[in-house]
Amino acid sequence: MAPTSSGYTGTAKALHWLIVLLLIAQFIFAWTMPHIGRNTPVTTLISLHFTFGIIILAVAIVRLAWRLTHREPPPEDGLPPWQNLSAHIVHWLLYALLFVIPILGWINASWRGMPIVMFGLELPQLITTRAAGWGWTGDVHGLMSNYLMLALVGLHVVAALYHHFVRHDGVLKRMLPR
Template structure:
């Protein structure tokens, strides 16, 4: 395969990507295993963890967007068809939007229930909606529904990466998995 070093994402971008993926996986596991939320539910145990991980995801995505705004994104391999480039850009930005929107809706819902929301379990965050807010409660339903849309979009993203790797074989996936250089071959 050709040298892709010019189109490989830098280390911080890769760390942001994979840390986001890991936290998102954890968040879905928490959501599927935590108890159902009802009127008298308390934010303890898995629910508290779900709230905390959501806050970390917000922070991570904001930091990732700040990093991206101050650093160049490597060019896509020249073999990627223009229509796929457009779809990829749209999908990536929609992922960013949903990665922020879903936890923000959850935060607003938690606020409407009067639940404390903290970052890293010790930094209290301000409420996004007043306690008892009907909008905050409605955002809880949206939170759940849009989380399914986010999951479908992540599946599309993974499927597209595999399509690039095994069908197009265009080096797109390798941008997130740079090959280590063989020290013996670099001495020549």
């Protein structure tokens, strides 16, 4: 199925909006779960944060594989080149964060010795508990999520709304479900 000039394929749209929904749930868990420190037990909310984070990583892998094997639709006609370029940069930064953030979370949970149990199966530890030199991963994971990712998503959403309501072009519509 090739993309048409009028929009993204159903698969690209489904993967885009699935990630949006998963991220909304993930931030709700992140902001309501107990603060994670030394000896914090893995409560239900923390466990849900781990499970949803790994699911996001899995969907991101599928999504990147899809993107690398299927072309994006050509940019909308008449857009200034700087807008095409900045959209491209933001999209690829978002893709990168969809990998870096959950992997850092996984490393930090491993560093803390917290088990990551997905549907009854325990995932392997990426590093040994309290491995020297890895303590920073938790702070960077939280900062990247709460600041970098939310700022980029904010910019991305403002740009989509600007195209729809100010420029009246088809940029938002071609990502919306029909």
